[in-house]
Amino acid sequence: MTHIPRWILPAAISVTVPLPSYAVQYLTVSAAQKLCFPECDQFVPAHVKFTPAQIKAIEAKSGQKQLLRGQEIWRAMQNGKLHGFFIVDYVIGKHLVIDYAVALSPDGAVKQIEILNYRESYGGEIRNPDWRKQFVGKGPRSRFALNEGINNISGATLSCRHVTEGVHRILATYEVCLK
């Protein structure tokens, strides 16, 4: 299980909510690095701690809120030649944090995305009385529509959307900090 470095965490998030949850570790950081850049022999840390100006620029370029205070970045090298960037990022899935990695080519094109750690409050909706309440009074002739009658979006759909937004933020981070 990887731990999110303290210097990266937003100041606001300090408490973890003990939801019934499950977690899957798919890949460690070093295993994902080797998969994304099999030809590379060296991954040189080039972590960034954002300045306020950089945060503003990333938010303006990506249209996403930058909650992290920094980014873990490695330069993927083969015989001293830069082959790309390996970046670890964090997004909130439906309730919990998902760690994933983005591999970028030297000119900032997305090469690969791998999920590192997936955590979700499994079946959290069904246990939540407010969520169940939306079905009360719905009969066979009621309209069941997404965002209308029933909030039926699954955790995975929402989490996937958040990863997509995260990748846009990473591309803006590349423009601001790595280009």
Next chain:
Amino acid sequence: MRSASNRVRRARPSLGTFVEITARGDSDAKLHGAIDHAFDAIARVDRQMSFHHPASDISRINREAFQRKVKVDPWTWRVLRAAQELSHESDGIFDITVARKLMQWKYLPRRYRNVSDGNWRDIVLEKIARFDFDSA
């Protein structure tokens, strides 16, 4: 620590959700190679058959096929043909032209306006005759 049969499990965002693939075998390197190939196949399905990607076969069909023939990836072709068979067998209970309703019900974003009535019976699948020399 490693047993004779290893298990490798990976996940990527695709098809509008997370796709998880597990492979079992002896060599981790082979398993990762196999998973890479499997993700490539998933990516091809996503690229050609997504309602959301403007360049997919499905989007081209939705935009253009009422006016002119649209050439599609062989995989899309197989899915369309299977859908026709299923519609036929189920007498239209299964209908691949359901997107109009899904847009009305807001299960899909409203990408198209003024969509006319129609159903699976209006789909015409035409196979192009191909003539290939075997390259020996």
